[in-house]
Amino acid sequence: xxxxxxxxxxGWFTLDDSAPALLGTRCKACGTYFFPREEFSCRNPRCGAxxxxxxxxxxxxxxxxxxxxxxxxxxxxxxxxPFVPYxxxxxxxxxxxxxxxGQVVAGVGCDQLAAGMEMELVLDTLYExxxxxxxxxxxxxxxxx
Amino acid sequence: xxxxxxxxxxxxxxxxxxxxxxxxxxVHAARAALADAGLAWTDVQFVAGGDTMRxxxxxxxxxxxxxxxxxxxxxxxxxxxxxCATGAQAIDVARARILAGLSEVALVVGADTTPKGxxxxxxxxxxxxxxxxxxxxxxxxxxxxxxxxARRRMEIFGATLEDxxxxxxxxxxxxxxxxxxxxxxxxxxxxxMASQVVSDPLRLxxxxxxxxxxxxxxxxxxxxxxxxxxxxxxxxxISTVTPVYPNTVIEMPNFATDxxxxxxxxxxxxxxxxxxxxxEQAGIGPEDVSFAEVYDLSTALxxxxxxxxGLAKPGDAERILRDGVTTLGGKQPVNPxxxxxxFGEAIPAQAISQLCELTWQLRGQAGERQxxxxxxxxxxxxxxxxxxxxxxxxx
Ligand SMILES: [Zn+2]
Numbered sequence: 001x002x003x004x005x006x007x008x009x010x011g012w013f014t015l016d017d018s019a020p021a022l023l024g025t026r027c028k029a030c031g032t033y034f035f036p037r038e039e040f041s042c043r044n045p046r047c048g049a050x051x052x053x054x055x056x057x058x059x060x061x062x063x064x065x066x067x068x069x070x071x072x073x074x075x076x077x078x079x080x081x082p083f084v085p086y087x088x089x090x091x092x093x094x095x096x097x098x099x100x101x102g103q104v105v106a107g108v109g110c111d112q113l114a115a116g117m118e119m120e121l122v123l124d125t126l127y128e129x130x131x132x133x134x135x136x137x138x139x140x141x142x143x144x145x
Numbered sequence: 146x147x148x149x150x151x152x153x154x155x156x157x158x159x160x161x162x163x164x165x166x167x168x169x170x171x172v173h174a175a176r177a178a179l180a181d182a183g184l185a186w187t188d189v190q191f192v193a194g195g196d197t198m199r200x201x202x203x204x205x206x207x208x209x210x211x212x213x214x215x216x217x218x219x220x221x222x223x224x225x226x227x228x229c230a231t232g233a234q235a236i237d238v239a240r241a242r243i244l245a246g247l248s249e250v251a252l253v254v255g256a257d258t259t260p261k262g263x264x265x266x267x268x269x270x271x272x273x274x275x276x277x278x279x280x281x282x283x284x285x286x287x288x289x290x291x292x293x294x295a296r297r298r299m300e301i302f303g304a305t306l307e308d309x310x311x312x313x314x315x316x317x318x319x320x321x322x323x324x325x326x327x328x329x330x331x332x333x334x335x336x337x338m339a340s341q342v343v344s345d346p347l348r349l350x351x352x353x354x355x356x357x358x359x360x361x362x363x364x365x366x367x368x369x370x371x372x373x374x375x376x377x378x379x380x381x382x383i384s385t386v387t388p389v390y391p392n393t394v395i396e397m398p399n400f401a402t403d404x405x406x407x408x409x410x411x412x413x414x415x416x417x418x419x420x421x422x423x424x425e426q427a428g429i430g431p432e433d434v435s436f437a438e439v440y441d442l443s444t445a446l447x448x449x450x451x452x453x454x455g456l457a458k459p460g461d462a463e464r465i466l467r468d469g470v471t472t473l474g475g476k477q478p479v480n481p482x483x484x485x486x487x488f489g490e491a492i493p494a495q496a497i498s499q500l501c502e503l504t505w506q507l508r509g510q511a512g513e514r515q516x517x518x519x520x521x522x523x524x525x526x527x528x529x530x531x532x533x534x535x536x537x538x539x540x
Contacts, residue, residue, distance in 0.1 A: 008282055009272075032391075032407030036275075036400055044407050045390050064395075065300065067292025067344045073284035074265035076277060087345075088289050090395050097405035099395050101283060110345045115300035126282065136282060 008126045008134040012036055014056065015135060020123045021056035022100065022137055028053055033096040057100070060142065061091040063117040064099050068110050078127035085109075089139040091119045105140040118142040148426070150243045151370030151377035152538065154182025154363035155501040158256065160327040160356040160488045167200050170359030170494070171211040171256035178361035183373060184250065187218050189363075191248040193235040195255025195493030196226040198267070207493065208235075211254050221248070229440060229528025230385055231255060232360070232496030233536055237383045239364050249369045255493035256359030263287070264355065276398040276529070283400070287442070288352050290397045292344030295445030299346060302460040304448065308467070309351050310337035312444035313486055315472050320483015322513035325498070327356050328487045337444075351444040356489030360498035376540060378507045380500070381521075382426035384535040388415035397529050416533070420454040420525050423535035429521060431455030434477055436506060436516040438499040440526035441484040451479065454525055454535075473514060481506060481514045492528075499524035500536055507540040 007015060012035075013022045024035035027042040029049035035057055042049045068087040072079035087104035104113070105124060119139045126136035156177025158170035171194075179186055194208025203210040208224040227234040232255045239251035263286045271277040279285040298304040313332055320326040332350060340350040370377040388396075389411040391403030396415075413421060424430055431454060439450035448462035456477050457465045465471055471479035482488070482502040485495070503522035505511045520540060527533035 009278065027407065030407040033404040036278075043390060043403070047407070065293040065297040067289055067296055067346075069284050069286065069289065069344060070342050071263075073280060073286050074263050076266070076270075076281040077284040078281075079284070086284075088283060088285065088293070090293050095406075097391075097393075098402045099393070100401040101285065101395065101399075103283060110296075115297070 003128060003131060003133045005135055006132045008136045013123070013137050015123070017123055020121050020137065021059050022121065024055055024057045024096070025052040026055045027051070033057070033098060035098065035100060058093040058095050059121040061093040061119055063113060063115055063119050064090040064092045065115060066090065066104070066110055066113045087113065089113070089119060091139055102137050102139045105138045108141060112141065148244050149367060149379040149381055150240045150364050151367050151379055152362055152500065152504045153365045153370050153373060153377060154178040154180070154184065155504045156181055156361050157325045157498055157501055158359035159325045160358035160491060163357045165258065165357070167197055167204065167256040167258040167357070167359070168210050168214045170357060171207065171254045171361070172214045174256065174359035174361035175211060175215060175252055175254045178252065178363050182363040184363060186215050188250050189218060189220050189252045191239060191242055191251040192220045192222045193239040193251060193253045194222070194224040195231040195235045195497060196224050197257045197493050198226065199260060200258055207255065211256070227385065228530060228532040229492060229526045230496060230532040230534035231493040233383060233526065233534030234385055236362065236364070236380070236497065236500060236536065237385055240380060240383060243364060243366050249366050251364045252361060253364060253497060254359070254361040255497045257491040257493050258357045259355040259491065275400070279398045279400065286344070287397060288344040288347060290395070291352060291443040291446060292347050293395065294449060295346050295443060298445055298448060302463065304445065304463050306338055306346055307334060308448065308463045309346070309444040310334045311466055312441065312447045313337045313350050316441065316480050316484045316486040319473055319481050319514055320487025323483050323487065326483045326487040327489050347443055347445065353442050353485035354489035356491045358488065358491035358494050358498065360494040360501050362497055362500050362504070378504045378538055378540050380536060381429065381539045382423040382537040384419055384422035384426065386418050386422045386533065388531045389418070392531070396531065415531070416449065416453040416527060419527065419533040420523060420535040423523065423537045427537045429537060433521050434523050435519040435521050436478045436481055437522065438482060438484070438502050438524040439479055441480060441486055442490070444486070447479065447484065450525060454523060473516065478516050481511065481516050496524065496526055496534055496536070499526070500538065503536070503538040507538055
């Protein structure tokens with residue numbers, strides 16, 4: 001019996017493996033992007049509008065910086081046992097003019113990363129329980145396929 | 146008239162992992178500061194407490210908890226929280242009351258008892274709390290953010306692991322003779338670089354620990370202080386600025402920066418604005434600074450601070466470190482106390498302890514870690530949710 005695939009954060013990204021994308025919002029008044037989605041009040045201090053449209057964010061960007069977790073993070077992170085270190089990337093999206101964090105896919109360590117590198121978004125497993133596989137976005141170097 | 150208040154007394158409880166009630170450290174520090182000021186607890190008209198989030202309800206009303214333990218004296222009270230800037234906010238509240246003429250003598254006190262290991266978010270299943278979500282979805286501990294900043298310095302400015310380790314070596318030497326420091330051990334470059342990697346490129350010895358500790362200052366009006374001492378140390382400015390939208394540097398506990406699509410990026414980035422606002426208030430520039438206490442949550446962050454507070458141009462921090470500018474004996478020593486590297490972070494006490502160090506240095510009472518001819522000191526910090534502070538003190 002296969003497990004249900006559920007997003008680890010509902011509404012933060014598409015669940016479509018053929019077109020994975022983060023789902024942000026955009027202020028209809030001033031055009032500012034938000035991720036995670038802002039739907040209450042625009043954070044541009046001279047705007048404050050409350051009309052937003054959902055928008056998929058760019059799925060590629062340039063690596064701003066990166067690091068890794070060599071030790072299991074504390075709860076509420078669900079760390080596998082034994083723990084496998086993983087990298088974390090900060091990726092700059094050109095169109096949205098913002099930097100978005102994400103885990104880096106398994107098997108790509110800091111020694112394979114460099115600032116400015118082109119990265120792309122993928123969907124991957126964050127953790128599993130008996131019923132579900134919890135899905136999260138991750139970054140992967142474009143040339144690592 | 147410059148908006149200045151006097152620091153009449155300072156006191157600390159040594160940093161460590163003592164495992165006792167935070168109130169004890171606060172009372173110890175408060176009594177030390179009052180003794181240093183030559184005042185009695187019953188002389189205090191206003192108590193400003195820096196709150197701790199890890200000690201239950203007494204921690205959320207730290208000013209009252211410590212006042213009760215000292216014995217209720219009828220003083221007015223305020224308790225504040227501002228992440229790493231908590232202590233500076235408490236100092237600023239006391240300063241504002243004194244400058245407004247509402248109080249003449251204020252006691253500012255902060256203390257903490259910390260758990261072991263990584264700081265973790267508050268408990269419960271809180272799916273709308275970004276601090277909870279960053280741990281749950283990314284495992285983004287505080288060192289993850291520090292690691293991102295450190296790696297960025299390496300990639301953009303060519304900083305090296307040796308540069309980071311050199312900060313630790315310097316600060317470990319500075320803190321050796323500090324009676325309030327938790328770690329009094331001289332480290333070598335090799336030891337720092339060989340310590341376990343926590344979040345690449347940062348090693349265990351690049352990252353500050355969490356500590357128990359307490360710090361207190363007695364602030365008074367200048368008129369009051371002059372009746373008690375000849376040449377009081379003065380707080381010339383305090384900055385507790387928030388960022389200006391859009392903040393384009395990723396900050397704890399966020400998943401993303403602000404977007405710069407709708408609004409132009411401000412001329413002065415957030416971290417530069419923290420000290421700049423204090424310099425502007427006081428009419429003092431970075432070239433006038435005799436020494437600085439900066440928030441070295443990581444060794445690499447200390448290098449960022451050199452640039453953020455104007456001691457070095459962007460990309461020049463490693464050079465001034467290597468040239469010894471920021472070492473005791475250099476032109477502008479940084480973290481003569483030993484910094485967080487020797488103390489570990491006791492959040493609500495930390496900014497208050499920075500003012501204690503500024504005061505000891507400006508009075509010429511810092512013993513073996515004394516900065517020669519100290520006239521102007523600046524202390525800065527930054528933490529979660531866009532908090533940051535700078536305090537300028539002069540004599
Ligand atoms: Zn808007």
